[in-house]
Structure formats: C-alpha cells, structure tokens
Amino acid sequence: MGNQDFPQDIQEPGTGMQFITNLPLRHRIGKIWVLFFQLAMVIGIAALAALILNIVNDSTGYMAYTAKIDPLDLTGGRPLESLTSEELNQILVENTTINRYKTIFKEKPLEEWSQPELLEAVVRDVVKLTVLKTWSFTESLKGIARLRQELIELKPKEGPDASFLYKTWITSRFLSSPQNSDPLLAGLKTAILGSLWIIGITLLFAIPIGIGAAIYLEEFANQELWINKLIQTNINNLAAVPSIIYGMLGLTIFVRWLGPITSGSVFGVGDPNVVNGRTIFSGGLTLGLLVLPIVIINSQEAIRAVPSSLRQAGYGLGATKLQTIWAHVLPNAIPGILTGTILALSRAFGETAPLIVVGVSTFITVDPSNVFSQFTSLPAQIYQWTAKPQDVWRNLAAAAIIALMVLLLALNALAIFLRNKYSKEY
Amino acid sequence: MTHAPITTINDKQVGDGLYAVEARNLNIYYGNFLAVKNVSLPVVKKKISAIIGPSGCGKSTMLRAFNRMNDLVHTAHATGEVFFHGKNIYDRDVDPVEVRRHVGMVFQKPNPFPKSIFDNIVWGAKVNGFKGSKADFEQLVETSLRDAALWDEVKDKLHQSGLSLSGGQQQRLCIARTIAIRPDIILMDEPCSALDPIATLRIEELMRDLSENYTIIIVTHNMQQAARVSDFTAFFTMDEDRAGYLMEYGVTNQIFTNPREKTTEDYITGRFG
Numbered sequence: 001m002g003n004q005d006f007p008q009d010i011q012e013p014g015t016g017m018q019f020i021t022n023l024p025l026r027h028r029i030g031k032i033w034v035l036f037f038q039l040a041m042v043i044g045i046a047a048l049a050a051l052i053l054n055i056v057n058d059s060t061g062y063m064a065y066t067a068k069i070d071p072l073d074l075t076g077g078r079p080l081e082s083l084t085s086e087e088l089n090q091i092l093v094e095n096t097t098i099n100r101y102k103t104i105f106k107e108k109p110l111e112e113w114s115q116p117e118l119l120e121a122v123v124r125d126v127v128k129l130t131v132l133k134t135w136s137f138t139e140s141l142k143g144i145a146r147l148r149q150e151l152i153e154l155k156p157k158e159g160p161d162a163s164f165l166y167k168t169w170i171t172s173r174f175l176s177s178p179q180n181s182d183p184l185l186a187g188l189k190t191a192i193l194g195s196l197w198i199i200g201i202t203l204l205f206a207i208p209i210g211i212g213a214a215i216y217l218e219e220f221a222n223q224e225l226w227i228n229k230l231i232q233t234n235i236n237n238l239a240a241v242p243s244i245i246y247g248m249l250g251l252t253i254f255v256r257w258l259g260p261i262t263s264g265s266v267f268g269v270g271d272p273n274v275v276n277g278r279t280i281f282s283g284g285l286t287l288g289l290l291v292l293p294i295v296i297i298n299s300q301e302a303i304r305a306v307p308s309s310l311r312q313a314g315y316g317l318g319a320t321k322l323q324t325i326w327a328h329v330l331p332n333a334i335p336g337i338l339t340g341t342i343l344a345l346s347r348a349f350g351e352t353a354p355l356i357v358v359g360v361s362t363f364i365t366v367d368p369s370n371v372f373s374q375f376t377s378l379p380a381q382i383y384q385w386t387a388k389p390q391d392v393w394r395n396l397a398a399a400a401i402i403a404l405m406v407l408l409l410a411l412n413a414l415a416i417f418l419r420n421k422y423s424k425e426y
Numbered sequence: 427m428t429h430a431p432i433t434t435i436n437d438k439q440v441g442d443g444l445y446a447v448e449a450r451n452l453n454i455y456y457g458n459f460l461a462v463k464n465v466s467l468p469v470v471k472k473k474i475s476a477i478i479g480p481s482g483c484g485k486s487t488m489l490r491a492f493n494r495m496n497d498l499v500h501t502a503h504a505t506g507e508v509f510f511h512g513k514n515i516y517d518r519d520v521d522p523v524e525v526r527r528h529v530g531m532v533f534q535k536p537n538p539f540p541k542s543i544f545d546n547i548v549w550g551a552k553v554n555g556f557k558g559s560k561a562d563f564e565q566l567v568e569t570s571l572r573d574a575a576l577w578d579e580v581k582d583k584l585h586q587s588g589l590s591l592s593g594g595q596q597q598r599l600c601i602a603r604t605i606a607i608r609p610d611i612i613l614m615d616e617p618c619s620a621l622d623p624i625a626t627l628r629i630e631e632l633m634r635d636l637s638e639n640y641t642i643i644i645v646t647h648n649m650q651q652a653a654r655v656s657d658f659t660a661f662f663t664m665d666e667d668r669a670g671y672l673m674e675y676g677v678t679n680q681i682f683t684n685p686r687e688k689t690t691e692d693y694i695t696g697r698f699g
Contacts, residue, residue: 222500223500224500224501307537309533309535309537310537310539310540311498312495312498312531312533312537313533313537313538313539313600313603314539315495315498315523315526316493316495316526316530316531316532316533316604317526317527317530317549317550317553317554317603317604317607318523318524318526318527318528318530318550318553318554318607319523319549319550319553319554320523320553323553327539327549327553328539332540
C-alpha cells in the first residue's frame with residue numbers, strides 16, 4: 001500500500017536510538033488478543049446457555065406414576081388441575097364412602113374449600129397417586145417404551161402397571177399454590193410471597209440508610225480525617241464479607257437480642273408459632289445489613305460522579321449545602337444510585353445462606369400475612385427441594401428456579417425502566 | 427524580603443471613594459501550604475477589577491476568598507480580614523451562605539443546572555426565600571435574561587434545558603442566574619476561557635454594561651482581555667515558596683503602559699508566565 005512512500009527507518013547518527021517498525025508482529029499480537037477476548041465471550045455465553053437449558057430441561061418431561069384410579073380416567077382426559085370446585089366435589093361424592101366424605105368436610109363445610117384444597121383431597125383420597133419416577137425433557141425424547149423398560153429395571157413390581165404423563169412442572173397452579181408435602185400439589189406461593197416481603201423490608205431498611213450514609217461520607221465528612229478513612233475502608237471490606245457471616249450477625253442481633261421486637265410480641269401482634277424472632281422482619285433486616293455496604297458504595301460512586309461544578313454553582317448562588325445536595329446532587333445521582341440498588345436487590349433476592357441461619361422455615365403452608373410471620377423464601381425453598389431424595393422434587397426445584405429468574409428479571413426491568421425515566425429529565 | 431504591594435490608586439481614580447470589598451493582610455492556606463500571602467486589595471465599587479498573573483499564583487484562590495468559596499475545601503483556612511459593608515466576612519458570626527448571596531460567582535466553565543432555562547434563573551431566588559406570584563417569577567426571569575443580553579435569543583424556549591444552549595449562551599445564562607439574586611459583587615473566574623472569540627467579545631460587552639450596576643472582579647489569563655475590559659488591574663505573582671502575593675495594583679491603563687515593577691512589565695510584555 002505504497003509503503004515505499006514512507007520514510008524508511010532511519011537511524012540518527014550518534015543518538016544510539018533505533019526504531020524497528022515490526023508492524024506485522026504488532027498487528028498479529030493484537031489479533032491474538034482479540035481472539036482471546038472473543039473466546040472469553042463465547043465461553044461466558046455457553047455457560048449461561050448451559051445453565052438455562054439445564055434448568056428448562058429439568059422443568060418438563062415424562063412422569064411415571066401409579067394410581068388407584070387414573071386421574072385421566074376420572075376426568076375423561078382433562079388435567080385434574082383444570083377442574084372446577086363443583087366437578088372436584090362431584091368426584092369426591094362418587095368415589096369415596098359416605099363416612100370418608102363426611103370426615104373430609106368435618107372441619108369446615110364445602111363452601112369454604114378452595115379449588116386447590118379440593119384438588120388436594122381428590123388426589124389424596126380418590127386418586128391415591130404415587131410418583132415412581134420423572135424424566136427430564138431430553139430423557140423423555142427416548143419415548144415411553146424405552147422409559148418403561150428403564151422403570152421396570154428400577155422397580156420391577158410397579159413398573160408394568162405404571163401410567164405415563166407428560167408434565168410441565170411450571171404451571172399457574174404451581175405458582176399460586178401454597179407449599180405441600182405432596183410434590184404434585186406443592187406450590188411456590190408461600191415462597192414467592194416470603195421473598196417479596198423480605199425484599200420489601202430489605203429495601204426499606206437499606207435504601208434510606210445506605211443513601212444517607214453515602215451522602216454524609218461524600219458531602220459532609222472530611223475525607224482526609226483518619227476516622228473517616230477508617231470508616232470508608234471498613235465499608236469497602238464489609239461488602240466482601242461472606243453472606244453466612246451476616247446470617248450469624250442477624251441471628252444474634254435480630255433473632256436473639258431483639259427477639260421481642262422482631263417477633264412482634266411487644267406490639268402484641270406476634271405469631272405464636274414463631275420461635276424467638278425468626279420472622280420476615282429479622283430476615284429482611286439481615287439481608288438489609290448484607291446489602292447496606294453495596295448500596296453505600298454504589299451511591300457514593302453515583303454522588304461522586306456528579307460534577308463538582310454543579311455544587312459550586314449552587315453554593316455560589318447562596319444555597320446551603322443541603323439545598324444544593326437536594327436540588328442538584330441527588331437528582332443527578334439518582335440514576336446511578338438506582339443502578340447500584342438494582343445490583344444490591346438482585347444479590348439480596350438470591351441469598352440463601354443468611355436466611356437459613358436466621359431461621360427460614362423448612363415447611364410452612366400458611367402465606368405470610370405481615371412482617372412478623374414466619375417465612376420461607378424462593379432460594380431457600382429451592383435449596384430444600386433439591387435436598388430431598390426423590391427426583392420429582394428436582395423437577396419442582398427447576399420450575400422454581402425459572403420462577404425466581406423471571407421474578408428477578410422483572411424487578412430489574414422495573415428498576416432499569418425507572419432509571420431511564422429519571423435520566424431523561426436531564 | 428517583604429512584599430509590600432505597590433498600590434497606585436488615588437482617591438480621584440476611585441471616584442466617590444467607596445470600596446465594595448476590601449481584603450486586608452489576607453493569608454490563605456491549604457493545610458500548611460501558604461497559597462496567598464499577605465494580600466491587601468481594596469476593590470472599587472461599580473468598576474471592573476481584573477486579577478492577572480502566572481499560573482499557580484493564587485488568583486482563583488484570592489477571588490474565592492471574596493465569597494468564602496474556599497471554605498468548601500476542608501483543608502483551606504484564612505487569616506486576615508475581608509471587609510464587606512463594614513464587616514469582616516471572616517468573623518465568626520458571619521454565615522458564608524449569606525456572603526455568597528451578596529457576592530455572586532461565574533465560573534470558568536459554563537455550568538448551568540441540567541434544568542430548564544427558566545428554572546436555572548429562579549432556583550437561586552427560590553433558595554434565598556424569594557416569594558412571589560408566577561408573574562413575579564416570570565418578570566424576574568425576563569429582567570435577568572435581558573440584563574444578561576440573552577433574552578432575545580431564548581425568550582421562545584425558556585422551558586428547554588439550559589444545556590441545549592451554545593457555550594457562550596450558557597455562560598450568559600450563568601450570569602443571568604447570578605444577577606437574578608441581585609448581588610452587590612460578581613466574581614468571574616476566567617469566564618471566557620472555554621469560549622470562542624466572538625462569544626468572548628459578547629461577554630466582555632456584557633461585563634461593561636453590568637459594571638454600571640455591579641462591582642465585578644474578574645480573574646483572567648488573557649492579558650488583552652484584562653486590558654480591554656477592566657478599570658483596575660491587580661498583578662499577582664509568587665515567591666520562591668510558591669506563595670502568591672500581590673505585586674502591583676493600579677489603574678489598568680497605568681499597569682499596562684507604565685508598570686512600576688520590573689516583574690509586572692516582564693509578565694505583561696510576555697517575557698514570562
């Protein structure tokens with residue numbers, strides 16, 4: 001490309017300096033690095049895809065079961081879950097003895113029963129369904145004949161009579177039912193509500209305190225002073241402390257020391273089933289402590305990014321420090337603060353270990369009704385399901401993970417939407 | 427060696443003999459570093475005074491002493507006095523916020539708030555407790571913009587962002603914002619250094635107009651600008667410890683044509699700085 005037009009490398013006499021262009025080698029090195037960057041990106045995407053495919057794969061597939069009465073025979077091929085309360089009641093009337101029917105409705109009359117409760121009764125008393133084995137989506141591709149062979153090898157007695165049903169585990173029934181010891185009836189509602197309550201407490205606690213601390217550290221504290229340097233260093237370190245340690249802290253402070261407050265008993269509204277302060281309140285505050293350093297650091301960065309010329313303009317017009325912060329620093333820092341809060345929120349939402357230490361309930365079927373309720377959370381629920389021996393719970397866990405991810409994406413999308421909305425005003 | 431400044435201002439040149447603000451034996455420190463050393467500088471009312479000098483000689487620090495903007499730097503502190511309306515603004519009982527309301531400031535880079543032109547102007551008035559009807563605020567915006575020679579250019583887009591204006595317009599908006607709170611003194615810290623020559627000229631014309639009603643102190647690197655626009659010029663330089671001090675202070679014409687000090691002459695003729 002007309003290289004000869006350029007002056008050739010000339011060595012100035014006496015300088016001892018020599019330039020060697022070596023341009024092809026420099027370009028080659030550049031290409032190798034670009035290749036490495038691309039490879040890194042491909043590996044990242046592959047890992048993400050593997051994660052998602054694995055979860056989706058587990059959340060749908062064949063289920064082999066035995067039942068006293070095949071539910072599909074009962075309903076003429078319709079899924080049991082889609083029946084109305086009246087139809088379910090009809091099944092109970094037709095398929096149970098009079099005495100048994102009376103026992104079922106002894107505690108509360110039929111009118112008070114919800115559809116999921118009736119469904120539970122039908123499965124328990126009529127269908128008497130037992131899940132023998134479940135398969136993932138890819139395993140299900142082998143076809144029922146091969147799967148039945150597998151089942152017979154595994155369970156020679158029940159295998160030959162087992163029925164097969166293709167089941168997608170994440171359904172609206174699954175999302176809206178409370179926890180249950182029967183995998184076919186178990187749902188996520190309790191865990192979802194628990195998670196939302198906890199996140200609500202976490203945000204109410206961490207956002208005002210985090211932003212307040214950030215404003216103080218950035219705008220008021222003398223950052224040259226040793227004590228403020230110490231505080232800053234400690235906040236940075238706290239952001240890296242393992243979450244289980246926050247769980248220990250929460251257990252000591254919120255559950256034990258502040259038990260009367262966090263259980264609500266001093267307000268006279270406590271749930272008598274709650275031991276100490278093992279409530280949503282304690283869980284939310286613990287996660288609040290956990291994300292507080294993250295919120296502070298991110299808010300500080302957002303506040304620091306507001307040009308000092310804006311502050312000077314404010315002071316120059318005879319505004320006080322607070323007026324300037326309120327009118328100019330905070331509005332311009334809000335998009336950054338929101339971004340930081342999104343990160344903190346995501347972290348808190350997925351945390352399991354601290355909640356287990358603080359005392360997440362292993363099995364509750366009652367939805368949380370206030371901050372003093374006992375609780376479970378989505379990740380804790382997933383953890384408990386994966387720890388169970390039967391593989392059907394693994395399918396439920398996969399379905400729950402999908403719900404967790406969708407919920408997280410929805411919350412993040414909301415926060416990003418808010419951030420963009422605020423950003424546009426400037 | 428002492429640096430007694432040569433001040434060649436006589437009462438006749440001052441006119442009615444009034445000073446808007448007067449620094450006496452002012453020292454400003456950043457931590458242990460002495461940035462401005464023993465400066466006594468009387469600033470004449472309703473005139474333009476320019477502060478010139480080489481980089482790092484404490485010009486901006488000196489300017490910021492007049493409205494206590496240096497207080498915002500944690501390490502900064504001052505000894506000496508700055509008299510404003512017969513009161514030392516560095517006295518314990520003086521609130522710097524009150525000082526800044528009477529001594530406005532225009533900065534090196536145009537820094538309008540990321541709000542509408544209208545809000546840029548009314549904000550200063552609002553934080554200072556200006557109460558009024560919607561019409562009063564509209565009147566305030568119009569007079570301020572007219573005084574800043576910006577009204578004709580922006581009267582149809584008062585609710586657009588201040589950042590949508592050109593650099594020169596933004597700087598005039600900042601001036602309008604400052605005069606909206608009716609200060610006695612306007613401090614200008616190299617107000618034209620980020621502007622092109624035409625915008626610079628407009629600001630200079632504006633300064634001349636404003637000096638009928640306001641005392642203006644301008645820091646500038648541009649000696650032609652100081653010569654063109656100012657009535658009085660203070661030449662700062664620094665000693666071997668990098669402490670800035672006032673070398674010579676007098677009527678601009680005299681400083682530029684017949685400086686008493688050799689250093690002043692060297693700087694003005696471009697031999698250093």
